[in-house]
Amino acid sequence: MTNHITTKWLGNMAFESNNPSGNTLIIDIAPEDGGEGQGYRPKALMLSSLAGCSGLDVASLIKKMKLEVEEFTIETIADLTEEHPKSYNKVTIEYHFKGANLAEKKLQRAVDLSIDKYCGVMEMFRQFATLEIKTIFKK
Incomplete structure (x- = not known):
């Protein structure tokens, strides 16, 4: 399978993809870098891709396992290197689940399956960054 993306320059520092x-x-x-701040920043978009990819895995497993979850949020915090080309060298991914009847073991299993087996973006990030995974449960 091949993905084909077209990214077109809109002028100044903006592109449409x-x-x-x-x-x-x-x-x-x-x-401050010469743009207009009207769009997504490329490196930050990578973090959205990472959270989105893993989040879709977990959401699918929540549905399959018929788990009760009131709120599910992924916080992605990444450190950039100082030198150019600046890249992510450490990324923390926090899975936050909120609900009165959380099946914590099953939710942790869903997170683990995404991290270890299903999420291709997670696998790509492993090639260049140290990943720290946290799962947080709240009533």
């Missing part, structure tokens, strides 16, 4: 889903997004940089 499509997706196989037919949706588009704008990529831009901060005004």
Whole structure:
């Protein structure tokens, strides 16, 4: 399977990028870097991809296991290297589950399956960064 993405320059520092889903997004940089801050920043978008990929795995497993979850949030915190080209060298991924009747062991299993087996973006991140995974449960 091949993904083909077209990214078109819109002028100044902005680009429009499509997706196989037919949706588009704008990529831009901060005004202090010469952009207009009207779009997603490329490196931050990688973190959204990571959280989205793993989140979809976990959401699918929540449905399959018929688990009760009121709220599910993923916090992704990444450290950039100081030198250019700046890249992520450490990424913390926190899975936050909130609910009155959380099946903690099953939810942890869903997270583990995503991390170890299903999430391709997680596997790509492993090639260049140290990953720290945390699972937090709240009533």
